[in-house]
Ligand SMILES: Cc1cc2nc3c(=O)[nH]c(=O)nc-3n(C[C@H](O)[C@H](O)[C@H](O)COP(=O)(O)OP(=O)(O)OC[C@H]3O[C@@H](n4cnc5c(N)ncnc54)[C@H](O)[C@@H]3O)c2cc1C
């Protein structure tokens with residue numbers, strides 16, 4: 001079972017009290033964007049076999065969204081950070097770089 | 108290829124069964140092929156089969172990173188049905204079901220297609236109405252289904268509890284010619300047929316890159332060296348986004364785990380397939396007597412071929428009200444597969460942004476039933492370079508055009 005530390009309430013939350021919310025840091029496209037951009041935003045996903053930046057909801061806890069960095073192949077969790085951050089914090093990226101668990105370079 | 112028959116069985120029984128040959132040949136890659144198919148699951152093998160059968164194209168290689176049929180084709184709960192809501196779906200799934208009816212004879216390989224009937228339970232007023240709508244839609248498309256009463260359902264499956272306090276059974280959608288088949292045999296049967304006409308099936312051969320010339324693929328790079336080709340089609344289910352990335356584009360697909368389990372074998376209690384969509388569980392009894400049970404998919408991206416344990420528990424818990432006897436059964440095995448989900452829960456059979464690369468993916472939790480029909484449609488697309496009637500609605504473009512083929516609302520469980 002996946003376990004993440006909620007960056008707000010600091011509890012270690014089990015997967016059963018969380019709801020997954022898919023790829024993080026998508027830039028919302030709407031009126032004024034091209035059809036292609038709108039399509040990319042709505043449908044196209046990185047869906048990597050490797051490091052994934054994603055959103056989770058602490059639904060049976062504090063009820064807030066937050067970010068998780070996780071490997072989709074090994075299920076290793078590299079860290080969590082708040083939903084207000086538009087980019088992953090350097091601290092977590094450094095951990096990811098150190099712990100590349102399957103030999104693939106991270107961009 | 109030696110034909111399997113009652114006669115060959117008798118002959119071999121006098122020969123200590125030493126005369127059987129390997130069902131398909133293990134091959135090493137040649138320098139080049141007309142068509143390379145990536146992924147030796149049911150859909151990839153069926154595509155190779157119909158390329159040969161319908162278009163006479165036999166200069167084909169099927170590349171597989173693991174072992175033949177080791178992906179979702181060997182991991183599913185084998186439900187075959189075609190009672191979909193949308194016209195485009197009904198067309199391809201019903202074509203597939205029809206091909207299944209005679210597949211054993213056609214391939215000279217027993218795929219154990221068992222049209223024992225598929226019963227979909229209606230456990231809420233809303234679901235009852237939705238199923239009636241599906242039933243009417245099916246009638247228009249020529250798919251044979253009827254609505255049946257709870258009393259009739261109890262008659263057909265005496266062990267079912269129709270008076271559950273939480274989810275009583277209000278009716279059912281019955282497809283008499285739906286059923287199950289032996290999943291491995293479907294892959295093996297197609298493999299044997301294509302191998303007999305010289306198609307190379309190359310296992311332990313992962314595609315790790317491609318070489319492009321302008322907007323055309325010229326060769327694929329594999330763990331067994333470079334192989335050049337005129338056309339390439341990838342049919343890799345849960346790994347579709349990874350293959351697309353290698354080819355230089357992205358897909359509207361996400362990979363998640365779907366799990367199933369079987370119980371210890373028991374005496375026959377249920378002679379058809381039962382699907383309970385509201386509670387996300389479905390069940391059939393295998394010929395060995397095991398109850399084969401599957402549930403809903405996990406909600407997060409996953410490539411580990413393992414799912415969350417609580418989903419197994421949820422699935423079983425959901426079925427206990429309707430089938431109290433399963434609470435006393437022991438679980439024998441449990442496993443997971445990585446399925447490729449699209450937003451509208453319909454597949455993609457399509458050209459791609461690269462001129463001579465074709466794509467078959469997005470079958471998600473329900474593509475076993477579609478193997479023959481999908482192979483048929485994909486072969487046509489690859490051979491002609493343009494989709495035929497069956498494949499055309501399932502193009503990648505449909506997302507951009509807002510032309511969804513929405514099966515996600517139609518059937519909460521898509522298997
Ligand atoms: C638990 C479970 C239950 C299911 N139940 C049902 C059901 O009851 N009814 C139903 O209709 N469907 C069901 N499905 C769905 C069904 O199994 C799939 O839709 C179907 O098997 C997909 O077949 P495929 O040939 O596309 O993929 P697969 O059988 O997964 O084949 C893809 C192959 O591609 C290979 N591959 C991947 N990447 C590469 C690469 N880079 N190079 C070379 N090879 C590669 C993989 O190793 C794999 O063997 C279920 C699925 C699961 C997991």
Ligand SMILES: [Zn+2]
Pocket residue numbers: 006007008009010058061062063064
């Ligand atoms: Zn919290």
